[in-house]
Amino acid sequence: MRKIITALLVVMVTAGCAFSEPLKLPAHDKASDMTLVDALTFRRSDRNFAEGDFTPQELANLLWAAGGVNRPDGKLVYPVAMGKQDTTIYVFTHEGVFKYDPKENTLELVAEGDHRAETGKQDFVAKAAVNLAYVHDVSLWEDMKAPAELVQRWGFAHTGAIMQNVYLYCAAMGWNCVVRGSFDAENLAKLMKLSPSQNITLIQTVGKRPQN
């Protein structure tokens, strides 16, 4: 199985980039012909995962489906209140923790090493290819004078949309996933170098199905 950093690093070295720069993902491609109605029919939580990574292309496709840009003006595959893109997707792979930038289609390394097991107490979190942590940042609303309670509610709406995008994409790809509300938010915030204005709303474990 190709390693994501290694594969992306080859691309970067070829392009003359330094490793400290964000890793450029491939453009997403159309990887499934399943209809939306079929994806809705097959959507479910499944906690059985095969070991092994996603390829860079598979990861790029997953992240685009979760929260990528789908129009030239930079708007996303899910709707956001008052146009505020206040939710960021962090990716835990066996190689590190990365921050997804949908506009640049890049992954920024936040912490090196395999921290998947730290995303939850359930055994499967360390086995599945990735755990996606959804992080809501209230600081983006400071200029708006919106009530804090409203900003929180809208943030959860954004996470809900991302989470369902991932469920449907997994159904379309024949992958498994489960969203999780139980995790050690305090320790993860330290690892992910989050500021006090950033909160992890949910984490979603995603990976391929085990072969029978």
Ligand SMILES: Cc1cc2nc3c(=O)[nH]c(=O)nc-3n(C[C@H](O)[C@H](O)[C@H](O)COP(=O)(O)O)c2cc1C
């Ligand atoms: C907000 C939220 C939190 C959840 N937390 C967990 C969790 O911590 N661990 C887990 O295994 N499943 C968790 N789930 C998944 C639910 O258990 C699952 O969605 C539910 O059993 C219904 O099954 P389905 O998704 O297959 O329809 C969570 C789901 C939601 C929406």
